Amino acid sequence: MVSVRLKKLLILVGVILTFLFGSLYHFSNSRSDYTIPEGLKSYFYTSDDRLRLLTNSGLDISGSGKNDIKFKKPQNAQFNKDFQKTFSGIFKLMDSFKDQIPTLTHEMEANQNRGFWSETELRKFVKVDEETIAKVTKIHEEIVHNIQPLRKTARDLYTNKDGIVLIGGDKFSWLSLLSIKSIRSFGTRLPIEMIIPTEEEYEYDLCEKLLPSLNAKCILLPEVLGEDLMNTMSFSGYQYKSLAILASSFNNLLLLDSDNVLLTDPERYFKNEPFKSTGMVTWPDYWERTTSPHFYDILGVSISNLQIRDGKWPLKTPILQTNKDKVKLHNLKGAIPDLSSESGQLLIRKSDHIGTLLLSLFYNVYGPNFFYKLISQGESGEGDKDTFVAGAFKMDEKYYQVSSEIQSFGYFDDGNFQGVSMGQRDPIEDYNLFQKVKNAHPHLKEYKFADEFDTRNASIFTIHANFPKLNPYQQFTEKKLLNSKGEEVRLYGDVYNFIRHLETDGEPYDFEMIQFKRMKFLLCELNISLKYFNNISRKELCTFIDSHIDFMVKHPVSEL
Ligand SMILES: *[C@@H]1O[C@H](CO)[C@@H](O)[C@H](O)[C@H]1NC(C)=O
Ligand SMILES: *[C@@H]1O[C@H](CO)[C@@H](O)[C@H](O)[C@H]1NC(C)=O
Ligand SMILES: *[C@@H]1O[C@H](CO)[C@@H](O)[C@H](O)[C@H]1NC(C)=O
Numbered sequence: 001m002v003s004v005r006l007k008k009l010l011i012l013v014g015v016i017l018t019f020l021f022g023s024l025y026h027f028s029n030s031r032s033d034y035t036i037p038e039g040l041k042s043y044f045y046t047s048d049d050r051l052r053l054l055t056n057s058g059l060d061i062s063g064s065g066k067n068d069i070k071f072k073k074p075q076n077a078q079f080n081k082d083f084q085k086t087f088s089g090i091f092k093l094m095d096s097f098k099d100q101i102p103t104l105t106h107e108m109e110a111n112q113n114r115g116f117w118s119e120t121e122l123r124k125f126v127k128v129d130e131e132t133i134a135k136v137t138k139i140h141e142e143i144v145h146n147i148q149p150l151r152k153t154a155r156d157l158y159t160n161k162d163g164i165v166l167i168g169g170d171k172f173s174w175l176s177l178l179s180i181k182s183i184r185s186f187g188t189r190l191p192i193e194m195i196i197p198t199e200e201e202y203e204y205d206l207c208e209k210l211l212p213s214l215n216a217k218c219i220l221l222p223e224v225l226g227e228d229l230m231n232t233m234s235f236s237g238y239q240y241k242s243l244a245i246l247a248s249s250f251n252n253l254l255l256l257d258s259d260n261v262l263l264t265d266p267e268r269y270f271k272n273e274p275f276k277s278t279g280m281v282t283w284p285d286y287w288e289r290t291t292s293p294h295f296y297d298i299l300g301v302s303i304s305n306l307q308i309r310d311g312k313w314p315l316k317t318p319i320l321q322t323n324k325d326k327v328k329l330h331n332l333k334g335a336i337p338d339l340s341s342e343s344g345q346l347l348i349r350k351s352d353h354i355g356t357l358l359l360s361l362f363y364n365v366y367g368p369n370f371f372y373k374l375i376s377q378g379e380s381g382e383g384d385k386d387t388f389v390a391g392a393f394k395m396d397e398k399y400y401q402v403s404s405e406i407q408s409f410g411y412f413d414d415g416n417f418q419g420v421s422m423g424q425r426d427p428i429e430d431y432n433l434f435q436k437v438k439n440a441h442p443h444l445k446e447y448k449f450a451d452e453f454d455t456r457n458a459s460i461f462t463i464h465a466n467f468p469k470l471n472p473y474q475q476f477t478e479k480k481l482l483n484s485k486g487e488e489v490r491l492y493g494d495v496y497n498f499i500r501h502l503e504t505d506g507e508p509y510d511f512e513m514i515q516f517k518r519m520k521f522l523l524c525e526l527n528i529s530l531k532y533f534n535n536i537s538r539k540e541l542c543t544f545i546d547s548h549i550d551f552m553v554k555h556p557v558s559e560l
Helices: 002-033 077-095 130-147 171-185 204-213 221-232 241-247 267-271 293-299 354-365 367-375 384-395 427-438 472-477 493-498 511-525 538-554
Strands: 160-167 192-196 216-220 250-256 260-262 280-284 306-310 313-320 341-349 407-413 416-425 460-464
Touching: 077 130, 077 221, 077 241, 077 354, 130 293, 130 354, 130 384, 160 171, 160 241, 171 192, 171 204, 171 260, 171 511, 192 204, 204 216, 216 221, 221 241, 241 250, 241 341, 241 354, 241 384, 250 267, 267 427, 280 384, 293 367, 293 384, 341 384, 341 416, 341 460, 354 367, 354 384, 367 384, 407 493, 416 427, 416 493, 472 538, 493 511, 511 538
Parallel strands: 160 192, 160 250, 192 216
Antiparallel strands: 250 341, 260 460, 280 341, 306 313, 407 416, 416 460
């Protein structure tokens, strides 16, 4: 008797639970259908910007205090399985060379000795013997050989179309969240994924509440890689952007550094040139390439005597150079064109850049010891930044590097310029300008890039706020908002001069004020919980944020 009753009860509970989970499931699915009100796109910042897509998303975003909740189940088990099946072989092969690739040392650093980068000059920095070159050339060949078939088999892995990817974890979760808040504030509908490098960095409130309310989600890297790979590979991968790109579910994506803030909706970049025909867009750094001739030896690439460029500008009529000392190595046919790249943002289509991503992953796995040393030779910013272009170059996959120049922002402290961030320029405007100048004088033997391409004309579309970062905890504890005399300063005042096109109704777009108001909204009004801020009283942090907002109100950007 009892057991029949119990059965009935269990069935009833089952029905209720099914119903409950069904509606929960429906709810979580309908998140991505959240529509952004029409007309929003024309506004970059208004007084209700603070609410956009967080509190009016219909989701409960109050702090749960449940940050010790562990990650439960992968959201996309089938994709993870396919990913592991596709890539585990090549990842393990890369890992297998860890005892064979040596550590190189610079004899000099390129950033201490900037000069005329001829082949002879570029040979002076890293000394590497013939035997090592021969050994690594053979390993490199084997890697490339094993990547080849994957360019085809991995092509259909990514079924989600366009999106934005940022890397989170630790303090980067905060910076990425702030960047995502900016992305949503001007209304782009693109989905967003935040890659979380390790299980320990997964945060319940961030991943299950805050990001969903911004139509974004966490992708836990260990879930995508799987236990087998996590346990067998000695590179855990969290510092490798190419791994994050591969782990995201999007086929076309804009990768943004967590401290990089967009100023415009990037949706159109996916649909237009230069991305449309190339599938990869990179942005320039300040510096000329300082890649060692040994790197080209390892790649099996020969560089000819034909000069086909002058810096970043192509020559219409190539010049045969008999004396290699009189020409820069990277102006010659067969070398990678100037300038060096900056990887704070990258547009890439995975279906035709699998080779680029896997080879650049290889260069990164052995980057700090070996490949970075050959690719940059101690030039400023040595790191992963040039590995994407190097991968595309070797695998013969297309890319377009923006010719418009990087823009420095900062303030003057006692007469000295203090750089705080960098701006990069709009790729579509850059491309149109490039085509215009290239086609301008069909009867002339030379292009007139140097005269006719204004490298500061294209609009700034991103502010890479890296020095210091938009991290109020660090700004507060390390007194980053004070100059050498101890006076409070605006860090980003001069940004205004470059983004006047963003003025709304005659109101200046005050980048720093907007960022601080967003900090205040997230940390002080919504009281969001993030592990990174556990060490400081929220009250203290908010007093700091408020006082800088007060300072900025008293020193408007238009009066600087
Ligand atoms: C860019 O060039 C166009 C056409 O020459 C000009 O009208 C415009 O003012 C320029 N913009 C900037 C920011 O230099
Ligand atoms: C903010 O959230 C924390 C939990 O994450 C809670 O302990 C605290 O009381 C909240 N503060 C306010 C002012 O709501
Ligand atoms: C917070 O404090 C702990 C213990 O002192 C320390 O290990 C940790 O690095 C601190 N976190 C931050 C973000 O400073």
